[in-house]
Amino acid sequence: MERTTCCVIGGGPAGMVLGLLLARAGVEVTVLEKHGDFLRDFRGDTVHPTTLQLLDDLGLAERFAELPQRRLNQVRLPIGPAGELFTFGDFKALKVKYNYIAMVPQWDFLAMLADAGKQEPTFTLRMNTEATELIRERGRVNGVRYRTADGETGELRATITVACDGRKSFVRGMPELGLQDFPTPMDVRWFRIPRQTGDPAGGIGLIRERTFTAMFDRGDYFQVASIIGKGTDPEGRNRPVEELDERLVRFFPWLAGRNLVRSWDEVKVLHVTLDRLRKWHVPGLLCIGDAAHAMSPVGGIGINLAVQDAVAAARHLAEPLREGRLERRHVAAVQRRRWPTTVLIQRLQRVIHENVISPALRGEIDFGNTARLPLPLRAVSNAPWLRRIPAYVLAYGAVRERPPKAALR
Numbered sequence: 376m377e378r379t380t381c382c383v384i385g386g387g388p389a390g391m392v393l394g395l396l397l398a399r400a401g402v403e404v405t406v407l408e409k410h411g412d413f414l415r416d417f418r419g420d421t422v423h424p425t426t427l428q429l430l431d432d433l434g435l436a437e438r439f440a441e442l443p444q445r446r447l448n449q450v451r452l453p454i455g456p457a458g459e460l461f462t463f464g465d466f467k468a469l470k471v472k473y474n475y476i477a478m479v480p481q482w483d484f485l486a487m488l489a490d491a492g493k494q495e496p497t498f499t500l501r502m503n504t505e506a507t508e509l510i511r512e513r514g515r516v517n518g519v520r521y522r523t524a525d526g527e528t529g530e531l532r533a534t535i536t537v538a539c540d541g542r543k544s545f546v547r548g549m550p551e552l553g554l555q556d557f558p559t560p561m562d563v564r565w566f567r568i569p570r571q572t573g574d575p576a577g578g579i580g581l582i583r584e585r586t587f588t589a590m591f592d593r594g595d596y597f598q599v600a601s602i603i604g605k606g607t608d609p610e611g612r613n614r615p616v617e618e619l620d621e622r623l624v625r626f627f628p629w630l631a632g633r634n635l636v637r638s639w640d641e642v643k644v645l646h647v648t649l650d651r652l653r654k655w656h657v658p659g660l661l662c663i664g665d666a667a668h669a670m671s672p673v674g675g676i677g678i679n680l681a682v683q684d685a686v687a688a689a690r691h692l693a694e695p696l697r698e699g700r701l702e703r704r705h706v707a708a709v710q711r712r713r714w715p716t717t718v719l720i721q722r723l724q725r726v727i728h729e730n731v732i733s734p735a736l737r738g739e740i741d742f743g744n745t746a747r748l749p750l751p752l753r754a755v756s757n758a759p760w761l762r763r764i765p766a767y768v769l770a771y772g773a774v775r776e777r778p779p780k781a782a783l784r
Contacts, residue, residue, distance in 0.1 A: 379405040382533035385540030389664035389681035391488040396689035398498035399782035409505035413482035423679040424473040434784030446475040449577040516659030542669035553653035564601040655710040686776035
């Protein structure tokens with residue numbers, strides 16, 4: 376019989392951060408990741424200042440700085456008929472150590488965390504190992520059953536199991552957790568287009584022709600997010616992909632003359648969901664990150680929230696786990712701590728869905744017509760000092776969590 380103190384399901388940002396923090400605090404932890412590597416394209420690549428500060432606290436700032444990355448320090452919007460770039464959020468105006476968002480390939484970020492975890496004797500990462508079922512005995516979760524890529528099956532028993540495997544986690548189907556879903560008006564297409572020297576840097580957003588397009592500078596290419604109406608992607612794919620290129624050139628004339636999107640195969644679609652569990656825990660089990668609350672891509676803060684969940688979980692669980700006195704109240708404290716922030720951010724996202732995204736998809740907002748801009752944009756244009764507010768919200772969110780002192784280096 377295999378046994379560990381904490382079984383973490385999923386080797387994403389939340390799972391790897393939680394595993395590293397617990398291991399550094401002296402807790403035996405095993406992370407199960409169903410894939411053989413971290414190489415999945417178009418995963419969230421934004422590392423926010425709260426996470427950058429966490430890495431600094433953990434002694435990983437220098438190692439992180441060596442990863443290939445671009446720094447997003449401004450959010451700019453083409454406003455008016457001429458498309459003049461207007462700064463909506465300015466991270467450089469924040470008087471903090473990390474006044475930017477780092478755009479880093481997620482596989483590099485996760486590999487760095489995995490390498491740091493391997494330095495701890497109580498940390499185990501098992502790749503190609505998928506958790507398939509919870510071990511439930513006498514009203515309690517006592518670990519998981521798993522299957523490897525080679526077809527081997529087994530059981531891993533644990534004092535506490537933490538689901539960090541995202542919005543598609545099989546754990547979310549437990550009726551006692553009470554999944555609450557909120558309607559969303561959009562899906563998102565993700566793709567890349569080439570970037571040349573002299574192109575605008577940072578992040579650029581544009582609402583025009585019933586679409587919301589955002590472009591993120593990744594060095595030699597732009598990562599593009601195109602917000603479309605919910606469920607409309609199949610219909611769009613029946614049209615020539617050249618129409619997508621033509622629209623991009625109309626939106627951003629400096630892209631003219633380039634080979635942009637060559638095939639619909641290059642365009643991935645994210646089916647947007649916004650939901651949360653009413654209850655994040657049962658005896659022996661805790662859900663955090665997207666497993667507990669699937670976020671909208673609005674603001675790009677899903678990873679940051681998941682990491683902060685992991686930090687809060689480590690702070691509440693590390694000492695009781697290490698001393699063998701974990702009680703349900705320790706697990707419940709994680710949800711109590713993170714619930715207000717989750718509800719607040721999701722409420723803000725729903726407000727943006729209702730007052731920006733939906734009107735934009737109906738053609739009621741157009742950045743080419745200054746008279747039809749949303750009130751917040753008009754306010755920021757008239758008072759430049761307000762640019763710090765959206766920058767601070769995007770950078771730091773509502774609450775910064777502190778890791779357990781035993782995990783610091």
